Amino acid sequence: MSKKRILVTLVVLAVLCLLVYLQVRTWKRFDWYTFWIQTEHVDWLLIFAGVVLTYASYALRAVRWKIFLQPVCNTTSARLMAPQFIGFTALALLGRAGEVVRPYIIARKENLTFASQMAVWTVERIFDMGGFAVLLALSFLSPDLRALPFYHGLRKGAFALIALVLGLVIAMVVIRKSGERVGNILHDLFAGTAPRFAHHLRDKISSFSVGLETIQGLGEALQLTAISIFMWMLIAVDYIAITHAYPGALHQTTLPMAILLMGASMVGSLLQLPGVGGGSQLATIGMLSAGFGISHELAVSCGMLLWAVTFMSVIPAGLLLARREHVSLRAIEEAEEKAAALTP
Numbered sequence: 435m436s437k438k439r440i441l442v443t444l445v446v447l448a449v450l451c452l453l454v455y456l457q458v459r460t461w462k463r464f465d466w467y468t469f470w471i472q473t474e475h476v477d478w479l480l481i482f483a484g485v486v487l488t489y490a491s492y493a494l495r496a497v498r499w500k501i502f503l504q505p506v507c508n509t510t511s512a513r514l515m516a517p518q519f520i521g522f523t524a525l526a527l528l529g530r531a532g533e534v535v536r537p538y539i540i541a542r543k544e545n546l547t548f549a550s551q552m553a554v555w556t557v558e559r560i561f562d563m564g565g566f567a568v569l570l571a572l573s574f575l576s577p578d579l580r581a582l583p584f585y586h587g588l589r590k591g592a593f594a595l596i597a598l599v600l601g602l603v604i605a606m607v608v609i610r611k612s613g614e615r616v617g618n619i620l621h622d623l624f625a626g627t628a629p630r631f632a633h634h635l636r637d638k639i640s641s642f643s644v645g646l647e648t649i650q651g652l653g654e655a656l657q658l659t660a661i662s663i664f665m666w667m668l669i670a671v672d673y674i675a676i677t678h679a680y681p682g683a684l685h686q687t688t689l690p691m692a693i694l695l696m697g698a699s700m701v702g703s704l705l706q707l708p709g710v711g712g713g714s715q716l717a718t719i720g721m722l723s724a725g726f727g728i729s730h731e732l733a734v735s736c737g738m739l740l741w742a743v744t745f746m747s748v749i750p751a752g753l754l755l756a757r758r759e760h761v762s763l764r765a766i767e768e769a770e771e772k773a774a775a776l777t778p
Contacts, residue, residue, distance in 0.1 A: 476739070480679035484743040487672035492518045492748065494665040498561070499540065501658055502554045502648040507544045514540060516755040523752025526745055539761060553641045554648060560602050565662030567592075567599045569670065570697060573690035582725050588694065606646055613643025669744065670696055676740050683728055684736055695721055699740065715741045 496514040503509055521536030528535075537551035570592045579585055609616055617639035624632035649655050673692035677684045687695075695718060702717025719737035722728040728736070756762075 475681055476735075477679040480675045481739065481743060484672050484675040484679075485747045487668055487675060488744055488747055489519075489751070491665050491668050491672070492522060494661060494668065495558075498558065498658060498661045498665070499554065501654060501661070502557065503540075503544065503546075504654070505648055506550070507546060509544055513543065516759050517543065519748055519752045520756045520759065520761055521752075522748045523756065526749055526752075535761075539759070543759075549641045550644055553644050553646070556642055557606070557646060557648070560599070560606065561658055561662040562666075563595070563602070564599045564659065565666040566693075566697070566700070567595050568663050569666050569693050571596055573693040576688070576690040578688045578690045579694060582694075584725070609639060609643050610646040610649070613639055613646070617643075666696075672744060673740065676743055677736060679739075680732065680736060682732070683726075684722075684732065687726075691726065694725070695740075698725075699744070703745075714745065 493511070493515060495518045496511045499514050499518070500509060500511045503514075517536050517539040520539060521532065524532030524535035526532070533555070534552070537555045538548060540546070541548045541551040573579060574589055574592055579588070582588065617636040620639065621632045621636040624635065649658070670689060670692045673696050674687055674689065677687040677692065677695075698717040698721035699714045703714040715737050718740055719733045722733035722736060723730055
């Protein structure tokens with residue numbers, strides 16, 4: 435592991451420890467007996483349904499990536515299925531270092547450049563943000579969220595996310611049409627004060643422009659948008675299945691509440707440790723407890739189960755597929771570190 439990655443891991447660990455300490459101080463009493471009793475009465479059939487929905491979302495990602503590759507590669511969704519499962523397994527086990535695994539495997543499998551697939555990954559992230567932003571905006575039309583103590587703050591955050599997505603869409607259109615020109619303008623702007631950064635920025639914009647060329651027209655864009663929205667709707671239903679697996683208050687979780695809970699998990703996932711998580715669970719537990727008024731014991735149980743089903747359940751299938759595809763996650767991580775060390 436590189437010194438930079440060790441430092442980032444230590445910083446994340448310190449922040450997570452601080453968050454855990456603050457959470458424990460907030461909860462003056464925690465009844466472990468109640469925690470185990472409530473976990474014991476979970477409907478495991480609904481949990482299994484949640485795992486199936488999680489796997490279905492990865493299948494949709496394969497379908498979407500196939501559409502991205504249509505202009506440059508004649509492949510199938512079935513061929514891209516294994517890289518999705520292996521990539522998200524790497525993300526669960528290696529943390530953010532695992533993000534490069536999907537583009538790496540697809541590039542190798544389809545005989546494409548790694549840079550072009552990283553550009554596709556960037557475009558995919560924008561569609562992810564857009565799909566979730568649409569669902570979040572629609573959820574605020576429901577009266578289910580108006581009783582939340584921080585409803586107005588959440589609404590402002592939702593509008594800010596929508597504005598960010600619109601800004602990214604505009605940037606995508608501009609770079610799609612004039613990527614080389616935009617790269618040269620930004621290079622000239624920073625070349626005098628930070629020449630290495632200027633050169634790196636121009637290269638990134640060039641790669642991103644190549645990635646945007648996978649969207650050939652309005653038809654493909656609408657198709658990708660529809661798949662993205664449907665995929666995030668599927669994940670929201672996944673959250674409903676898991677929360678409804680608990681009797682009592684959590685069984686009343688509605689679709690808008692599930693979308694908000696999903697958003698909390700996404701924000702928390704920005705702070706996580708490889709194979710351990712941390713931020714995602716804490717954010718979900720906090721939303722369940724402080725936002726929805728769920729007891730601490732039930733919130734902890736549900737938060738951990740949501741993390742296990744939606745984030746960690748991919749590991750068994752991913753490891754089996756990695757063995758079948760002769761892919762070493764550790765070797766990919768080491769190759770990435772060597773490439774980073776050689777980069778000026």
